[in-house]
Amino acid sequence: MSAPNSTAATASPKSFLEVDDLSIAELGSVLELAHRVKAEPALLADALAGKQVAVIFEKHSTRTRVSLEVGINSMGGAPIILPASQTQLGRGEPVADTARVLERYVDAIIARVNSHEQLAEMASVARIPVMNALSDLAHPMQALADIQTLQEREAKSVAYVGDGNNVATSLMIASAMTGLDFRIASPPGFEVPEDALERAKSYASESGGSVAQMSDPFEAAAGVDAIYTDVWVSMGDEASLQLKRGALEAYRVSGELMSAASPSAIALHCLPAHRGEEIDAEVIDGPSSAVFDQAENRLHAQKALIAALLGGAK
């Protein structure tokens, strides 16, 4: 992939707000680099030499925060971790002003935000790449690690079962772009956004994959190589707990649901998990679980992405 600043001076820098901000070919290159850097961690040791990256968190995080900080450091860059509540953002400074200031100091902005619109606003004004570390609509860095995990386990199909949330949406788009057969079972009223579903279907027709939405979790799980779920209630969505609990009860990833999948199927979850809600302990703590490999891959996949967007990829 070319460096963002190698395009015409007036072009916007390459940002990563959703997986399909990359082309299918670019996504393939990032994933290929993620596999290579996992096998050979020194590969990108100097990729961010001299680069500063502001990493803003408006919501809690364990995996994303630590994997970004470790990953940027390991490539010779300097992460500047900014809990939003300790910045002027937390006192109401406009996000656009924040982005205009940060671009004078740093080479990229990575942000976990309450509202996706805040990221879009930052990306529209900043002359540096802006990357999404989770919004209400998308979690594309997670999706990179998810596809890396599916690829290393040689999975060709994946069923997402549960709330059609940010994680489900990005996983669907990434699966479609990488030629996987993707099914999603969500209760009526909790499906992924229609526009994302249509985009995914169009990528699948280009990549040779498929995308299907349904409401029956057992229909989705039948014969697949991987079953994926996420929390019933996402950060910022707590008011919907009672409604969601009723609707999603039948979508728990249980041993019974796993046995509808391929005999060698893996269980995936972006974490943090709620055992006994969206996934049973016997599954997440059992032999089919790949969730900690998946969590590890956050590090490798994000290193590949950031190196690619900041021009240090080999």
Ligand code: CP
């Ligand atoms: N999966 C994920 O994004 O985890 P964190 O919220 O801990 O970053």
Ligand code: NVA
């Ligand atoms: N869907 C979850 C993912 C957490 C990593 C949330 O947004 O809270």
